[in-house]
Amino acid sequence: MKKLLSITTVLFSMFISFSVAAQQTEMGKVCKTYRGEEGLIVTTARYGPDKNNEVLIGVYDIDHSWAGKIFKAKVENYNGKADYEITYKGKAYIIMTLRNNNYEIYLPKESNMQKSPMYIAYAKDLSDNCTPNKFLQEYKEQQKTKK
Structure with missing residues (x-):
């Protein structure tokens, strides 16, 4: 009986481990x-x-309805250029581009004061403070609240 309980416990533990691994996103x-x-x-x-x-692309610290939102984007690379495409209002929307080693982000215009595109430059200090798994967790939490 103890042996059967041990085997059952081991199998259950393995099942839980596989379930958790299956839910993790690389x-x-x-x-x-x-x-x-x-x-x-x-x-x-x-x-x-x-x-x-x-x-994943997160937009922060700007007076815009997309501030604090994280989007999943498909990246199309070609000839040293890249387009980052999301689905917005049911259609393909280029949110970010790379051209001539310069990045630009395109936020839907919400006022006459807003510029689009906006130029962005790599910030090592901010990058060093970001953890991909925390970023993923923030995205997953955002997805839960959408439903």
Whole structure:
């Protein structure tokens, strides 16, 4: 009887371990954070396996409805350029681009005062303070509140 209980406990533990592993999303090893005009902060991190070409993009510290939101984007690379595409209002929307080693972010215009695109530049100090798994957790929490 003790043997049967031990085997059952081991199998249950293995099942729980596999379930937790299946729910974990692979993330890149680093976040890249950019600082832009008007205090804008943009954080990115690879989401899922490298071959999927997906990233999470977070928008912070700006007076815009997207402030504090994290989006999952598909990255299309070509000729040294990149487009970061999300789905917005049911359509493809380029949220960020890389051209000539310069990044730009495109926020939907909400006022006459707002600039678009906004230029952003890599900020090592901010990148060093970002952890991909914490960024992922923030994204997952945001997704839960959407439902």
